[in-house]
Amino acid sequence: MVTGPGVHSPAEGDPVTRQNDLELVVAVEPTVERLMAEHRERREHWYAHEYVPWEQGRSYIAEPWEESQASLSPEVRTSLVLNLLTEDNLPYYHAEIASHMPEGSALERWTHLWTAEEAQHSIALRSYLLTSRNCDPKALEDDRLATMEEGHHTGRNDIPALFVYTSAQELATRVSHRNAGVLADDEVAYRIMARIAADENHHFLFYRGVAAALLEQEPETMLEAVQRVFSNFTMPGTVIPGFVRRAVEMARAGVYNLRIHHDKVLLPLLRDWGIEHLTGLNVKAQELQEKVMAIPAQVMRKAEVFERRMGMASA
Numbered sequence: 001m002v003t004g005p006g007v008h009s010p011a012e013g014d015p016v017t018r019q020n021d022l023e024l025v026v027a028v029e030p031t032v033e034r035l036m037a038e039h040r041e042r043r044e045h046w047y048a049h050e051y052v053p054w055e056q057g058r059s060y061i062a063e064p065w066e067e068s069q070a071s072l073s074p075e076v077r078t079s080l081v082l083n084l085l086t087e088d089n090l091p092y093y094h095a096e097i098a099s100h101m102p103e104g105s106a107l108e109r110w111t112h113l114w115t116a117e118e119a120q121h122s123i124a125l126r127s128y129l130l131t132s133r134n135c136d137p138k139a140l141e142d143d144r145l146a147t148m149e150e151g152h153h154t155g156r157n158d159i160p161a162l163f164v165y166t167s168a169q170e171l172a173t174r175v176s177h178r179n180a181g182v183l184a185d186d187e188v189a190y191r192i193m194a195r196i197a198a199d200e201n202h203h204f205l206f207y208r209g210v211a212a213a214l215l216e217q218e219p220e221t222m223l224e225a226v227q228r229v230f231s232n233f234t235m236p237g238t239v240i241p242g243f244v245r246r247a248v249e250m251a252r253a254g255v256y257n258l259r260i261h262h263d264k265v266l267l268p269l270l271r272d273w274g275i276e277h278l279t280g281l282n283v284k285a286q287e288l289q290e291k292v293m294a295i296p297a298q299v300m301r302k303a304e305v306f307e308r309r310m311g312m313a314s315a
């Protein structure tokens with residue numbers, strides 16, 4: 001899991017920022033409608049209850065939880081619980097994203113659809129973990145309460161940064177969920193995480209497409225947003241109790257770490273958006289383009305430092 005300082009942008013109430021956002025939303029409305037239609041046609045609706053091993057369920061009152069009952073490795077259990085607690089904070093993500101969407105716009109309708117689909121993820125994950133006894137149910141509930149009491153705010157208060165962030169975050173979540181499922185060595189866990197990862201990929205395709213449309217409309221503005229977000233990218237789970245310890249455990253297990261972030265998120269997005277090959281830019285935009293293209297090397301250096309430290313710690 002990637003960590004770093006928060007990213008701050010103009011205040012939400014800044015009238016100039018809000019006006020620019022409204023203009024951008026109007027400009028990309030046809031693209032949003034098309035991407036949403038493609039999403040509805042592409043994504044297969046699914047039912048969480050069909051994936052959960054209900055037959056394994058037992059009373060936690062009659063038979064209190066003990067770690068010896070768990071069938072997954074500690075690293076995989078940590079990954080699934082951290083991913084679940086991240087999904088639990090959906091109300092805060094919705095509130096932040098929805099605050100930018102004009103009433104009646106296609107983006108407002110998309111946000112409602114996205115929220116409805118995302119809500120299944122926590123339902124499926126929690127049901128699996130509880131029925132399979134792969135988590136401490138009391139600790140899970142305590143962490144959920146603490147996480148949601150803390151809230152969540154990315155600090156990305158403008159449309160360009162919001163769509164850069166959601167593009168990267170959805171892709172990163174897809175990678176993390178899929179890797180956790182593969183490492184689980186459990187058919188049910190694999191199927192659930194693969195299903196959730198597929199959803200995240202559908203959402204990623206939408207956000208990536210909107211960001212590409214915004215880049216075409218306002219290349220300088222979007223390059224600044226890419227530079228700002230990618231330089232200080234954090235996953236939306238830093239408020240979870242014990243986040244750093246859990247993130248390091250996931251990184252060492254190969255679920256999500258800086259190298260994966262570099263290979264599977266940064267490079268693909270820069271390639272898909274064609275950042276390196278943008279032409280016709282003014283001087284400021286060209287400078288931003290150079291800064292953006294330098295970010296992957298910076299992240300890789302951090303990845304190598306982390307890997308050396310982890311090697312020393314395990315030696």
